Amino acid sequence: MIQPATPLNEKERLSSLNSIELLKGVSEEEFDNITQLASYICKTPISLITLVETEKNWYKSNHGGPSIAESERRLSHCAHAILEPDDLMEVEDLREDLRFKDNPFTSNPESPILYYAGMPLLDNNGFALGTLCVLDTKINKLNEDQKSALKALAKQVEKLFELRRKNLYLEKIKQELDDHNSLLKDFAGVVSHDMKMPLANMIITADLIKARYKDHVDEKGQEHLSNLKKSALKLSDYINGILNHYESDRIASSDLVEFDFHHLLEDIIDLMNINDKCEINFPSDNMMLNCNRSALEQIFINLINNSIKYNNKEKIVIDIESFKDENFYHFTVKDNGIGIPEDQLSNIFQLFKTLYITDRQGNQGNGIGLSTVKKLVNSLGGKISVQSVLGESTCFDFSIKKSLSL
The missing domain is CATH 3.30.565.10 (Histidine kinase-like ATPase, C-terminal domain)
Known part of the structure; x- marks a missing residue:
């Protein structure tokens, strides 16, 4: 058995894989549908969507395989497949391949895995995150139509990954906007409340001056006081409008x-x-x-x-x-x-x-x-x-x- 080499872009590859934030151990129908279809098209009992991490592989979808959620990367067929990210890796008889001859999955006396075909799953930068693979307990070989179908299904998995990445980005942006709006709302509320009392004092004071000092303030001064009151009332109305607008969230x-x-x-x-x-x-x-x-x-x-x-x-x-x-x-x-x-x-x-x-x-x-x-x-x-x-x-x-x- 030959352990898989580490890709030259391993750091970037792992960073991309982690950024998708796929949930481990959680079955998701859109992925399970693809592995089920892959097994049906390729006539194999097992189909997996495998993600290759630092020390482990874990299965985002497991159709017909052993009831395990992960396996060691050093024993992984998929860790070899991602070394050639653009090619479908097919091994018709794993016992004849030096990389897998003594692999525990191959030599398992009860249910040996003898056949493997895996298509690397790439992100937008070409980093191989894992594979869509089919496995069999007997020697097998895909025809050209089956290979084309497996590649097409792998593209669909890649699109699901990218869609998840975009959704996560949008959720992050939405949260940032929500936080920003919350701060603006608090700021508007505090400022508006703090301004209401001074404005009320301005309105009252303008009326008092006009009434108490009417004999000492000429017509032009009276006009200025009226304009002052009018401006204060307009600003007060504006502040009340802002408060009502933000208060609408509570009302709703x-x-x-x-x-x-x-x-x-x-x-x-x-x-x-x-x-x-x-x-x-x-x-x-x-x-x-x-x-x-x-x-x-x-x-x-x-x-x-x-x-x-x-x-x-x-x-x-x-x-x-x-x-x-x-x-x-x-x-x-x-x-x-x-x-x-x-x-x-x-x-x-x-x-x-x-x-x-x-x-x-x-x-x-x-x-x-x-x-x-x-x-x-x-x-x-x-x-x-x-x-x-x-x-x-x-x-x-x-x-x-x-x-x-x-």
Whole structure:
């Protein structure tokens, strides 16, 4: 018996093998299907996907072989096969080959392995990580079609390896993004909370100065104080929007509850203190919902608030419709407001993307509210879309997935 030599690129080869992070001792159907097919095509009782490590071989898939998970590399047929990474190694009678003549697998009196054919499994850099091999307890020989099929199956194993490598990379990137977003979320929360009190003091102070020193501050000074208050209020609104956006993750994870849809809308109207210059028409058919009430409430507050703010009509009219199907609740919020230019419709759900339109007070939006709405809708398993006629109306259609318990 001749022990296998060590490849010249052994360090790089092992590094590549370890980077795939294949699970030892865990059967995976996609690999087992390939070894089963290899045995069927090659008419051999045994087929293995073997990975060659420093001291051991281990079997990612073992079809028909001994019930062992690994073997010593020095006794390995596959450790010889990877020395010629581009070629299929076939030994018709292992007893006649000096490399395997006295190998314990060959001389096993109960079930000797007498035949071996193995195709090296390569990574994208050409490093041989192991083999797809077929074995027999009798002398054998593959025909050309069987050899071609074994090579093709080995390519499929290589693709599975590369797919796993890419998935691991994507998982790593996703984790890094999640960690980064978590830090940004914490930073935004801390900064926003720390800024709210100073801004409130600025607003109050501006009002106090205007009231208490009105006889000592000229018209231009009064205008400056009004602008200061207006800027502070705008910044406060912006901060609240950021907090609501990040708070939407917590809201979206709230428990599912059963509730009356009309009651939800009535609570929202009371909360927003909507006056009689705004007419909100409920769906003609009420329905009971079983979903995340807090998230749905936040969605409607944002949409109704936008319908009121971006409206130049003397009488604001908001029509709300709803229906349900087997899997989703569907909602529509339509207003008679100023509408949205067609070339800006594709941008309205982007975070911090502001439109070139102003509300009833002449203020421009901060690009947070509708982004938060879409984030909440998506987290509830639904979709949202918008249609608008400039100067006439805007209509939001969205869905949320029903509770599985229904």
